[in-house]
Amino acid sequence: MRYDTILFDADGTLFDFSRSESEAIRETMSAFDITPTEELVRGYSVINDSLWKMLERGEIEKQVLLYRRFELFCEKYGFVCDAVKMAETYMNLLSQKAYLLDGAENLCRSLFGNVRLYIVTNGVEFIQKGRYSRSGMEKYFDGFFISGVIGYEKPSVEYFERVAADIPDFDKASTLIVGDSLTSDIRGGINYGIDTCWYNPRRKPVPDDMKINSVCDSFEGIYKFIMGESEEA
Secondary structure, three states, X not given: OOOOEEEEOOEOOOXXXXXXXXXXHHHHHHHOOOOOOHHHHHHHHHHHXXXXXXXXXXXXXXXXXXXXXXXXXXXXXXXXXXXHHHHHHHHHHHOOOOOEOOOHHHHHHHHEOOEEEEEEEOOOHHHHHHHHHHHOOHHHOOEEEEHHHHOOOOOOHHHHHHHHHOOOOOOHHHEEEEEOOHHHHHHHHHHHOOEEEEEOOOOOOOXXXXXXXXXXXXXXXXXXXXXXXXOOO
């Protein structure tokens, strides 16, 4: 096999965040007497994603992001609601949503015992821990690194330095990060100097300006690459 340490992103890679987000925001809207239409759900998701991209670039603080997304949502659609209370309701609901992508557990089960597995995720501690503990995935992983605990976000080098410091006998040359986000997972891995595997199930175009070691559109492809059963991208 090519590696002995695998850093897995959580949301969008192993966890079905789209489903979790959709359910949590629908229930939040209902709690504030807002009918959760498809337009509103999509609108919130766009706002939320744009703010997380800003966080990755260091343009907003996380504690501001958590309620600012609801301020922007209410402003856009003309709702008069307490954004802080909406944020609290949403986060509590989201912490209870622990859905895995089809095949994610089978992948981790297949890798377990052959390589060391860790989760590296941007997020809020109680939300990510709540979802992780409900998922049944803890038995496969040696560690769980949350940006809200570490104090830095992917893709910052400082985030990966903190992760490396807490992994026994960490070696960049034998470590791979697997994730669906080019801006946080893949860029972060490249910046830190470890190999990268882009999980790309939608088969988006591969950027010319990023040296990615492997691009996989399936969990089977990820497994084969890690185990050395397929060629590099």
